[in-house]
Amino acid sequence: MSILQKIRDVFYPRNLTCLVCKRENFSNSSVCDGCNSILPFNDKSICGNCGRATAYPTEYCDICKNKPTNVDMARSAFEYLQPISTLIMRYKYGGEKYLREYFAQKLMPVFLKYIGYADCIVYVPMTKSRIKQRGYNQSKVLAEEFSKLVEIPVVDALEKTKETYSQVGLTLKERTQNLKGSFKVVDRGAIKGKRALLIDDVLTTGSTANAVAEKLKSAGAEEVICLTVASVNFKKPIESDEKDRKSDSLNEDIL
Numbered sequence: 001m002s003i004l005q006k007i008r009d010v011f012y013p014r015n016l017t018c019l020v021c022k023r024e025n026f027s028n029s030s031v032c033d034g035c036n037s038i039l040p041f042n043d044k045s046i047c048g049n050c051g052r053a054t055a056y057p058t059e060y061c062d063i064c065k066n067k068p069t070n071v072d073m074a075r076s077a078f079e080y081l082q083p084i085s086t087l088i089m090r091y092k093y094g095g096e097k098y099l100r101e102y103f104a105q106k107l108m109p110v111f112l113k114y115i116g117y118a119d120c121i122v123y124v125p126m127t128k129s130r131i132k133q134r135g136y137n138q139s140k141v142l143a144e145e146f147s148k149l150v151e152i153p154v155v156d157a158l159e160k161t162k163e164t165y166s167q168v169g170l171t172l173k174e175r176t177q178n179l180k181g182s183f184k185v186v187d188r189g190a191i192k193g194k195r196a197l198l199i200d201d202v203l204t205t206g207s208t209a210n211a212v213a214e215k216l217k218s219a220g221a222e223e224v225i226c227l228t229v230a231s232v233n234f235k236k237p238i239e240s241d242e243k244d245r246k247s248d249s250l251n252e253d254i255l
């Protein structure tokens, strides 16, 4: 992590400026009232399985119907739309690690409403070279922050053993193939017979969550529940100014 990132992480004047618009903030929250009113909270009808926003409540959305997964249930606090998508980009690529606190707070009501309990928290591991490049593993950092709120331990159950390449333009089958063999169980005992809560920033296609869950279950995990800050709703058109950022994110290894 660069010195600048470290300084910003320590000294960023939280709550004095809004996390989203960065203007002076007079609300009690770290997001000003104006921005808060336009946040894409995922609190309307959702798919009972993947937790993505749907037009009406359903047990299995069109994506889930055709796609068996090892994830028992997924939920997310927001839809992956502006301004949350930009906030996540800043957290992931902009070194704005302090955003983990806000994200962890927003996961809390979703956890309480739909999930309730878990034996341990897991995260999506990253290769050492990727951590070095980015400064931190955003999934792990968020998992640790959330762990403090719910007092459920984070376990280092998995390691990422090989770098996965861009998932852009790959079919679902190819994505799965791309991820195959990239995760390794390193602590079987921490997972066996457990209800594990997988924490990540975005649920995109769900391929990564599925690959992680598959490994955890092969190590004896009883259940794998996924909780993310946001989930992509493929039915909603992506705003044009977001397309570039979106393809950036699709270039990543977190799909």
Ligand SMILES: [Zn+2]
Residues within 6 Å of the ligand: 018, 019, 020, 021, 022, 023, 031, 032, 033, 034, 035, 036
């Ligand atoms: Zn604001």
Ligand SMILES: [Zn+2]
Residues within 6 Å of the ligand: 047, 048, 049, 050, 051, 052, 060, 061, 062, 063, 064, 065
């Ligand atoms: Zn679904």
